[in-house]
């Protein structure tokens with residue numbers, strides 16, 4: 001009973017189209033590029049970031065279905081979608097804030113909290129899925145206590161899923177930052193994560209059992 | 212024009228008609244929970260299932276176009292079982308408790324469960340997460356009872372153009388509400404209550420203030436008076452099974468007296484007063500613009516509808532100067548009651564409790580605004596909706612249908628037909644024109660048959676008219692031959708269309724009337740459910756009948772209003788008026 005939000009019925013297109021556009025504009029193509037740009041410029045000031053966002057909005061403003069691409073670019077620029085940015089987008093696109101929020105909340109690739117220093121991507125392409133990618137994902141989820149699209153409280157990790165890394169022969173695969181891990185076993189997950197965080201937090205439950 | 216057969220009845224319908232509407236045309240009722248007349252179907256609830264011969268599965272009739280030769284069954288065993296399953300699944304997630312739910316008397320889900328003979332719950336699901344939002348003075352949201360039908364989303368977004376409510380989150384965690392699940396007062400909700408009017412269940416309701424009224428009535432130290440808005444008399448009867456459009460003015464007065472109010476007054480009185488002020492204000496603005504060459508904001512927008520005021524503050528703050536500075540009739544009544552009337556009866560304003568009965572939830576918000584205490588204390592203390600008054604009369608065990616007809620009290624219960632029509636879209640404009648014409652022409656008769664300005668009456672979203680002034684006299688002679696252009700809009704989406712025309716210079720008007728709710732106050736968010744266009748039409752006709760049945764039908768003829776000016780206020784838009792009856796509004800956040 002919970003379909004996608006009726007985003008953009010003003011423009012008379014269906015959420016399915018929105019989905020299509022999303023695929024055309026996968027983060028790996030665009031969002032990433034913009035983000036890298038943000039990185040090279042070293043500490044772009046708030047005004048510069050806002051200028052970039054406004055340039056994006058100017059470009060998309062009058063096109064139907066502008067909301068999703070603008071949100072993707074904004075996430076590229078800021079790394080996530082801060083509240084003030086969402087309100088700015090809502091105002092400039094003349095969309096209700098509640099609608100913008102509904103769209104952000106519906107798609108797992110949008111994040112309203114800053115991303116962790118290390119973005120974990122678990123491949124759930126066909127090959128990886130068949131060979132246990134899901135189990136790896138579950139192991140990470142329970143180890144870090146976060147769901148897909150979320151970030152750990154210490155902002156060390158964010159968790160995402162990916163379609164395919166082109167490492168199908170060595171499935172299941174996952175990546176953390178630029179590093180790709182192949183033939184991952186769920187049992188190896190703690191060891192891999194430990195490389196990025198000095199001491200992975202010990203689950204309280206586990207302690208109790210031990211003590 | 213396809214012809215189809217529904218339950219052995221042949222119907223011919225226009226191309227593109229849904230099976231649901233085709234069935235309705237044939238007099239066959241199909242239950243619906245998400246459908247709203249005149250809007251695109253959302254297909255969310257699936258209780259409108261029917262069997263179509265040749266189709267593999269049951270089909271949602273609201274989103275299925277009627278095709279040539281279709282054979283449809285709406286009552287077969289398969290259909291009944293299908294609908295039953297749908298409703299049982301809804302109930303399995305529903306976190307409700309009918310015995311103590313505000314909606315149990317008119318809940319569409321509960322009625323449907325009864326109708327389908329559901330007497331046990333075969334499925335046990337995880338319950339919808341429950342959060343109760345009491346952040347606004349007008350409304351209470353209970354997400355546990357929400358069945359995700361999205362009628363509120365459609366109304367808030369498409370009819371009102373506000374967009375306060377949308378689906379948030381995904382999967383089972385989906386909640387229908389404001390951005391990221393925040394409270395309603397953190398978004399641009401104008402508190403019109405149209406969402407509460409269409410919600411099929413108890414997930415959005417008016418904030419119930421009945422107990423506050425009982426408490427005041429039982430306090431011997433307080434004098435408690437009541438005012439009823441023009442739109443109540445044409446709708447309250449529906450709470451007692453009268454046909455929509457039955458006027459129950461006399462019984463309503465009798466019921467209020469039996470509830471124990473010390474005086475039963477009429478917002479109509481204040482509506483007449485509003486016309487004196489707002490009509491004068493309009494003429495003064497036009498004079499300043501045309502004769503004195505001053506820069507004044509034109510068109511003047513009406514300011515009776517508090518949802519509309521909220522909307523302007525949020526969405527068109529650059530046009531706030533165009534809003535008439537007149538308070539709404541509810542607030543004029545409160546300010547006059549706690550000064551003029553309180554002095555008359557020798558009661559201190561703080562010992563006088565003013566209760567309003569309004570068709571509107573935004574009136575609860577309006578009464579609580581900090582601007583609204585010009586008498587020195589809060590001018591209007593408690594606001595009940597029509598639905599709450601109906602419930603209160605039932606609580607008192609009063610046999611409403613058996614009551615005699617009684618009259619309102621003087622002086623604040625005296626009014627004219629011009630005040631009655633404030634309830635309808637176009638009514639404030641018509642009432643203002645009746646009086647403005649008399650002022651400009653020094654009492655010449657209003658040049659429309661039976662005093663009705665037909666082009667601005669009725670349910671069309673935006674209506675316009677042009678009046679050529681003839682016979683202008685004295686101070687107003689400069690208006691001779693001028694074309695007075697007016698526009699009327701109801702539903703905020705329609706209002707925005709007029710505003711966009713004005714902003715772009717596409718249209719020019721002198722006076723624009725806006726009512727927040729479709730149909731005007733008769734279609735308010737606090738009126739008995741369920742308000743369809745047919746119901747709106749009947750209530751509107753009742754209001755015009757009330758007007759036509761009066762001896763006095765123009766605000767400036769109201770003897771109590773004339774006395775008020777003589778004894779207390781001086782002239783319209785004078786100094787005391789300015790203090791008590793006028794106000795100003797301020798910009799609010801856009802998102």
Ligand code: SF4
Pocket residue numbers: 305306307308309310312313314315316318319320321356412413414
């Ligand atoms: S919303 Fe309807 S079904 Fe739910 S508790 Fe209230 S009356 Fe019962």
Ligand code: SF4
Pocket residue numbers: 350366367371373374375376399400401402403404405406407
């Ligand atoms: S009260 Fe009016 S503006 Fe507020 S959420 Fe309901 S429909 Fe929207």
Ligand code: SF4
Pocket residue numbers: 356357358359360361362363364387406409410411412414415
């Ligand atoms: S709040 Fe009411 S109208 Fe809105 S989706 Fe829920 S049940 Fe439907």
Ligand code: FES
Pocket residue numbers: 242243244245246252253254255256257258259271272273274
């Ligand atoms: S009325 Fe047809 S799906 Fe809800």
